Every structure is written in C-alpha cells, then in structure tokens.
Amino acid sequence: MAKGKTDSLRRKDGAWAPLESNRADKSRAAMVPATPQSLSPSYRLAYADNDFLCREELRPIRLQLELLKVEMALAERDIRSTIVLFGGARIPAPGEAAWAARNDIQKRNLEAASIYYDEAREFARLCSEWSAGFGHKEYVVVTGGGPGVMEAGNRGAAEVGAPSIGLNIVLPHEQAPNPYVTPDLSFNFHYFAIRKMHFLMRAKAIAIFPGGFGTLDELFESVTLIQTGRMAKIPILLFGVEFWRRVVNFEALAEFGTISPEDVNLLQSVDTAQEAFGIVQDFYRENPA
Secondary structure: OOHHHHHHOEOOOOOEOOOOOHHHHHHHHHOOOOOOOOOOHHHOOHHHOHHHHOOHHHHHHHHHHHHHHHHHHHHHOOOOOEEEEEOOOOOOOOOOOOOOOOOHHHHHHHHHOHHHHHHHHHHHHHHHHHHHOOOOOOOEEEEOOOOOHHHHHHHHHHOOOOOEEEEEEOOOOOOOOOOOOOHHHEEEEOOHHHHHHHHHOOEEEEEEOOOOHHHHHHHHHHHHHHHOOOOOOOOEEEEOHHHHHHHOOHHHHHHHOOOOHHHHHHOEEEOOHHHHHHHHHHHHHHOOO
16 A cells, blocks of 8 residues: 555554545545535535534534543543632622723622633642642633633632633633633633533532522532432532622521531531642542542
C-alpha cells in the first residue's frame, strides 16, 4: 500500500484504523464537481449536513452529542472533579453599574450585592489554589460562563493561573462567554437539562450565590438529587445568609412536613469565601474522596 494511503488510515492519535476517516470523506465530498445532483441537500453527507442535524426528529441525537462533546473534552484534560459556582448574571463587579436594573430600588440592591461578586472571586481563587495541589485535575472551578457571579468565579481562577470551565447556554438575549473562562474549556449548550448534568456529574461542592429563577432552579435540582439519594452528599453552600433567609423559608417546609427536618441540614449558609472554603476542606478531610 502506498505511504500516503497508509497515513490516511491512521487516527488523529496515531493509532491504526483500517477504515477511511469521516474527515477524509468530508474533504473529498467537498471537491465533487458542482452539478444539480451534488448541490442538492439530499446529497450531503448526513453527519456534515447541519440542516439535517437540526431537524426535530434528530433531537435524541443532538442531546447525545451535547452530552458527549463536553464529556470527551473534560476527559481529555483529565478533569476529574469540580467546584460549582451558581449565581446571578445581573450582579455587577464592585464599582460597576447594575446594567439590568429597572428602577432605583433594583439598582441599589444589585449594586450592594456586588459584595457577592468579590466573595465568588475569592472563593474561586481559594479553590483553584487548592486544585493546583492536584495538578488541576480535582476541584476545578466551573460556572455558567456568563457575566456576574459566573464571571467572578472564572476570574478568581484565572488570577492564580488556574484553568476554569464555562458552561454557557444560548438565550434569547445575547450572553457571550466571559473573558476569564479557559478558552478550550468554554462550552455552549442548547439544552438546559444536559448543561445541568455537566454541572453535577463531577461536582464535589456547590456554591450558590444570590440569583434569580435560573439560580433557584439549579439549587433545587441539586438538593433534590441529594435528598433522594440520586447523588452523593456534598457541601451545598448558600452565600448570603440574609438573602436566602428572605427568599426561601426551608424551616417552614420542614415544619409543614413537606420535607424532613434533617433535609434542612443538606444546606449550609455562609457569608464569606473563607468560611465556605473551610467547610469544603473539612468535609473532604472527614470524607476522603
């Protein structure tokens, strides 16, 4: 067999593969002369046909692809566990205007909440320095990849030279990834469900900062999985004692009987990054993973 042909049958990682690669055939198909037949959408290779892949009937395939793409990328980087930061996109950095405020009260509240931007940034920095002792394979910071608390988390990691993950999602309003996410760990999702799976599949702790419906959704998804035994017990840290006391009355749920009294203990309220980081460290000293 000619040398060029032999080389084309090797996979990207150098291993022998006796069948032609899909990349080679995709390139070859693009060189076919333009005729009414070759220009027809029906002639496109199925895996290279974006219109076909976006058909309603292909949703199960798209779900699988969205799960696999991130899973394979993190496995290639040998990222084994993460520290998850959830929180509001609308919380500005200290000194910045509250871009999402609709009135003076919201402006005042959101700008006062910039303290949580700083705490998220510091918590991510502490976790990332700890992660360095594990070769940045364990306790890697992951956020939703957007602005606000998410930006603060990725920023804290970047400031100590650590990688961090951003799991962004396509929304009706533009949400570009923040500039602190490690570029090859910046992912984009269509499906909220698959995105939430990736937040939790490697999680060793979840820090939840003040936020809106999305943050509440992420909080209750996480605590439900732990409450029902579908996920290992890990620290769930609610940043902002007063905020969470006003927003959700967990004790009232226990008193009414819709959750067990011990379920309240699945959540720990904190105000500072140091306090939260100490809880995570203590947990894994007592429960080595």
